[in-house]
Amino acid sequence: MNALSASYEFCEDVTREHGRTYFLATRLLPEPRRRAVHALYAFARVVDDVVDEPSGPHERGTVLADVERAAVTALDNPTATGGFPSTVPLDLTRVLPAFADAVKTFDIPRAYFDAFFESMRMDAPDTAKFRPVYNTMDELSEYMYGSAVVIGLQMLPILGVSVPQQEAVVPASNLGEAFQLTNFIRDVGEDLDRGRLYLPAGEFAAFGVDIEMLEHGRRTGTVDVRVKRALAHFIAVTRGRYRSAESGIPMLDRRVQPSIRTAFVLYGAILDQVERADFRILHRRVSVPGRTRLRVAAPGLVRSATYAAKNRMR
16 A cells, blocks of 8 residues: 555544544545545644644644644645654644645645634644634634634535535535534533633623533533523524525535535534533533434435446446
8 A cells, every 4th residue: 555545544544533423424425535525634633633632842832833834845745755843743644645635636725724724823722822712703703714614615626516616615614614613512511621612702691601600510510501591592503504504515516415415414413412412511422323323324325326326337
């Protein structure tokens, strides 16, 4: 196995391990597109781990800067396989060949990755950009542009669209925000452990909720009725993003629509699980049951297999 194939295989393993819903949805994609999506997911995941996990003797901001330089080097020279600073995580060096190949193959704009690293600096405690708490949705939207919106925009060249690409930008942006807001709702308790609150503190405050109340719920497994109302509000906001994004699915290449529809439904189902848990999520993470994931994905798998078989017979 050559280095590029090994890199793509590693990216697939990262996606399978860390993004179960995401991975299931990508199973519906044609192989070249699926591999590219795995590469971009693994790249974002590994960089995200840099800002979330301690970096030993090095400040996370320093490591993040070295990681960004390594990514730029790989994009400038996709065949580069070494010579990176020792601060660059081994997992990233394994991801970079596939990442660079996917960016080149699908001509993904570099500016998206500049915005991504800007948001990662907002996550890194050792940088001047670090924001442990967001107070308004406008502040959070600034962060989500680089951490979520550009992810959706990166997908458009890979997935393909049947309309002028600019028409798909707004729905893709809304879908990226919907997915990330879903994660923020699901992970609000875990994020508190890292000293972070992404869901806007100002909007929590409108319901009489402060960080101390959320931390109390995290410690005790209890949930104040005011917290429930606030979380219900954030779920309503997020579902609004999903509604705004749904019109973009028919704009995509027919072959990839089942995959994105699957991700759309499964991520939205996380919000259903939060409600079924009566919003008792501060002390635990809810997830979509495996049987539900398979039930949602199965029709798309059948449609994709049928479509592929028809094309092979032509």
